[in-house]
Amino acid sequence: TVTEPTSRALDEIKIGGMGASRRRVEDNRFIRGKGHYVDDVVLPGMLHMEILRSPVAHARIVSIDASAAWEIPGVRLVLTGEMMATRNLAWMPTLSYDTQAVLATDKVRFQGQEVAAVIADDPYIAKDACEAIVVEYEQLPVIVNPTQSLAPDAPLIRDDKVGQVDNVCFTWQVGDQDATDRAFAEADVVSRIEMHYPRSHPSPLETCGSVADFDRATGKLTVYMTTQAPHIVRAAVALIAELPEHLIRIVSPDLGGGFGNKVPVYPGYVISILASILTERPVKWIEDRTGNLISTGFGRDVYLTGEMALRKDGRILGVRMHTDSDHGAFFGDAQPSKFKIGLLHSAFACYDIPTAHLTARGVYTNKAPGGVAYRCSFRVTEAMFFQERMVQAAADDLGMDQAEFRRLNFVRDDDFPHRTPFGFLTDSGQYAKCLQVGLDAIDYEGFLREKAEAAKNGRLLGIGISCMTEPLGAGNSREYDILGIKMFDSAELRVHMTGKAILRTGAKTQGQGHETTWAQIVAHELGIPAEDILVEEGDTDTAPFGMGTYASRSTPVAGAAIAMAARKVKAKARQLAAHLLEVSEEDVEWELGRFYVRSAPDRGVSIQECAMAAYSNMPDGLEPGLEANAYYDPPNLTWPFGCYIATVEIDPATGVWDVLRFVAVDDCGVRINPMIVEGQIMGGLTEAYAMASMQFITFDADGNCIGSNFMDYLLPTAWETPGWELHEVVTPCPHHPIGAKGVGECATVGGPAAFVNAVMDALKGHGVRNVDMPLLPDRVHEALQTRGDVS
Ligand code: CDP
Known part of the structure; x- marks a missing residue:
């Protein structure tokens, strides 16, 4: 028998329990x-390290002359790849079973690659000494996209790898090809779309850095560092540097943001550790902004093509997806090792689709390595973007209302746990309800009328919907591990x-x-x-x-x-x-x-x-x-749901588009702290808006990184950021002890397609089906002028 709580039961909100919008103590x-950030760590006798980076994207190293650097007063150590090699540390394993150069020995493979490091009494001496190092490069042809990478006569980027004959770093597939082929054979309508999700960078306010402190007397290595995963780093240091794990202490103090950028193990960390061992002094390395933007883990950079098999009554019969993903010079994705393209196959989980098939091909290029989960659960941002762009295209091809098309194909509330077309098992959700809350909030019917009215005056209004459920909370340990370390x-x-x-x-x-x-x-x-x-x-x-x-x-x-x-x-x-x-x-x-x-x-x-x-x-x-x-060890991932709706107006004269309203409905199960959840959603939406409107890293034909500073790589300020209208639905997670699902990334993942779908909706009837992100005004303007797609 359950006794009713007596009046003595504490008021949970008053003690700051679940559901309290408690102010953030931090x-x-x-x-x-x-x-207290890594750069605030000051240890007695501490030295400073700077890294010399390659100015060119692909070149053979003919010689490195560091003699002038050694001569500069205050320089304690100059490290090159050759010296790292004597310790077996010139190369290190990546989290995706590839290898990455710590300091280049044979070639440089991207602009910004680490070539040498100077350790000196202060960071200015170290920087000056880096400039005194003379490196002779013999330049090689540069590859900056998958098309060049896959060309038959493409130069081999990874000639260091035994048996590597081309620039493909992996191929992978998932789903049921035969069943999907049959679905397409039965289709009344086949909808097609192709798009590029451009390379972008998590760019936390604090860049990466470390302070390594090796104590020869005790044999203990302490490393203060900017890592989102201290225990993984401890394991990696134990395995790579062959130091005893119990004598390694990794401390990740306050972090000024991570967003995925601080998951990989970077060469700078490894070099600072070796430098501390060699000098027997603490060694601090703090990356500058350009170093962070051009060399550390980026996100996205996938080319996606797909097809959807449709019945003319609006039911989705099957989906085909293909991706060519650009991984840069080293396959350094941070993701569960078994999934070569992350959880891209979580696409279409909220729709009741009988079958799907995904093929993925990863390629090497002369760009920085990465493929980090930039505020997403291992490439689900790309998955959900593709899904919602595809869904809108399909609704258009069928001549159906986009909200109605989604509602028709959603997984029903009583159909959980639900097996997705790629084999995941989703846990719970009320998808139609969330959509309805969003439609009511934005006054969907009212906006459609306003849009039709505005069109009579030549005004371009559009509404975009993006719905998604994403898998958050890896493991379970049966399916999810990183380099064999189980995820719990x-x-x-x-x-x-x-x-x-x-x-x-x-x-x-x-x-x-x-x-x-x-x-x-x-x-x-x-x-x-x-x-x-x-x-x-x-x-x-x-x-x-x-x-x-x-x-x-x-x-x-x-x-x-x-x-x-x-x-x-x-x-x-x-x-x-x-x-x-x-x-x-x-x-x-x-x-x-x-x-x-x-x-x-x-x-x-x-x-x-x-x-x-x-x-x-x-x-x-x-x-x-x-x-x-x-x-x-969770029995399953949690599957929150988000419905994001944007209304926009495009100025046809300039291509500038303004967000009129943005409604977000999030269902992340039970909310521990509603205020923090809202903060997470607002931040996520701001990043989504950034990717849709302004943020990308490009490279010129020589592999020079455009976007190496905040003048070129744009972060939205409060001035540009639209206002967010937030709503919630609560469907408790059935397998989580307190019914909570993750939420930190939902808005970043689901948001971009809402903006792009809205702009495409405004361009409907103007011969435009796709403009690739970011939707810069000149791209939108060009699409309007040429009545065609812009990529
Ligand atoms: O892994 P990460 O902390 O980035 O993401 P998360 O688990 O989604 O949590 C982000 C923040 O939102 C944390 O402070 C959570 O405790 C909070 N949160 C919440 O209050 N209620 C939820 N249902 C989910 C997250």
Whole structure:
């Protein structure tokens, strides 16, 4: 029998539990300028490192003369690839089973590649000394896109790899080709689309950096570094540098954003570690902005083509997708190793489609390596963009209303768990309801009338819808691993004598507010006020082993581990309560923050009293202390849903388009902190708007990176950013202990297609089917003038 909570149950919102829009505790230090970032780490005797980067995109290294650099007073060490090679560190493995040069030995393969490093008394000396290094390059033909890369006479970029005969780094396929062929044979209408999702960069405010400190006396290596996944780095350092893992401490202090940029292991980290070992001094490396933009992990850069088989009543019968993805010079994607093109095959998960087939081909080019999950769960941004552009094209080809077409093909609320056409199992959702909330909010019918009216006066109005569900929270460990390390996560909760607590997890916040929200989960489970719980992450000497934070996996995995650890603590507290109340455990009931006797609800003890008893009055035979660990291996990914609707107006004279309104409906299951969720969505939408409207990195024919600074690579400011109108639907996740799904990336993933679909809707009737992102005014203008697509 379940006893109704008595009035003594704590008000969960008051103690900052689940559902409380608790102010972010970390902001106390951030807004006061008291954050502690890697560049704030200053150690006695610390040296500074600068990296010399290649000015050219593809060239054989004829010679490197560092003698002038060595002569400069204050220079302590100059490292080249040749010297790294003597330690077997000239090359390192990537997270995708490829290799990457740490410092170039044979060739440089992209502009900005690391060629040499100088370690000096201060960063200015190191920078000057880099300029004194003379490198002779013999230039080679440059490849900057898949077409050039796949040409039969293309120069071989990866001639370092035994057996590599062309520039293909992988081919991969998934889905049922035969069934998909049959679906297309039966189709009334086949819709086709092709597009490029351009290369962009996560560009966190803080660039990458490290402070390596090797102590020869103890053999201990401590590295403060900008990493979203400290434990993976510890494992990588142990394996690559062959140092004992227990003597490696990776500390990821405050991070000024990550967005995927801080997942890979970069050459700079490795070089600073070797430099510290060689100099026996701490060595700091802080990347400058250009170094960050031209050399660290980019996102996207995929060419997508696809077809949709349709019945004339509007039902989707099947989908074909092909992608040629540009991975730069080294295949350095950060993703579960088994999935060569990330989770691109999560496309079409919210639609009830019988069959699909995806082929993927990755190629090497003379561009920086990467393929990081830029604020997305391993290429799902590309997947959802393709999906929603394809869906709009199909609705147009059928002459159907785009909202109606989606509604007709959505997975129904009672059809969960649902097997997607590529084999994922989605967990729950109310897709039609979310769409309806969005349509009502934007007054869909009203806008269509306004648009028709405006058209009479030559005005170009458009409405774009983008709906998506994405897989967040890798693992489970059966399917998801990185280089064989299974993807799960962890929490350790220690309740002190006075009822205060410390919580540590294997995740690593970069601004998402974990210090605030994790305490709320414990408050929800135990009734300990959130303000009494200190949350710590990022130090491998103290945090339990975890896979870090990216792909919005923290709430689905570490968040679940926290709830499970708190439940273990509660189970022990119950034993203590029974002892204090002098009843058997079966007679003890729980209400938030308090155990009481079932037959006498007035007789109870608080969780704090139990904590005190754990150290001062435990029953005979019960282990002292009140703490627990949990490692959580999720049974499935969580599948949040988003519906994003934009209305736009294009100025036909200039191609400039303005967002009139933007409505977002997000269903991320139970919201731990609604205010933080809204902040995540607003930030995500801003990044989506950036990609749709202005943000891309291009290269000229010589492989020079255009977009190497914030004059060329545009980040939207508050001035350009539209206002966001947010709505919510809550469908609890059936397999997550607190019903939460991830949310950090949903808006970035689903947002871009809403803008592009809106602009394309405005251009409908003008002979335009696709303009590739970013929708710069000149591109839109050209499309209008030429009445054709622009890529
Ligand atoms: O992995 P990452 O932290 O980037 O993403 P997330 O797990 O989606 O969480 C982002 C932030 O939103 C965290 O502070 C979460 O605790 C919070 N959140 C929430 O309050 N409720 C949810 N249902 C999901 C996330």
